[in-house]
Amino acid sequence: MNRQRQELKAANKQLAEWDAQLNQLHDRNGDFGLKVQIWEQEPKEVRRSRDEILKSVPTVAQFPQPADLLNQLKARGKKSGANLADIEAVLEILENH
Structure with missing residues (x-):
């Protein structure tokens, strides 16, 4: 039982370290996934707007x-x-x- 507690503590410690590293990476790099989604959406919106403008002229x-x-x-x-x-x-x- 004592051995399992030590393993659990070690696993929790490792998870905490990984979580801290992940937070550091997120703070340093920002949310690239969201930025990519925004960048992918912008050309679609521009094309849609362009088509609407061309239809109205x-x-x-x-x-x-x-x-x-x-x-x-x-x-x-x-x-x-x-x-x-x-x-x-x-x-x-x-x-x-």
């Missing part, structure tokens, strides 16, 4: 007809020097960018 801008745009411009300023060719050129520039 129109692929082609819709511009009014040049004549309608010229009429709107002239309605704002009666003495506008722009003509239909100017408006068509501006719309072409916008569509190409």
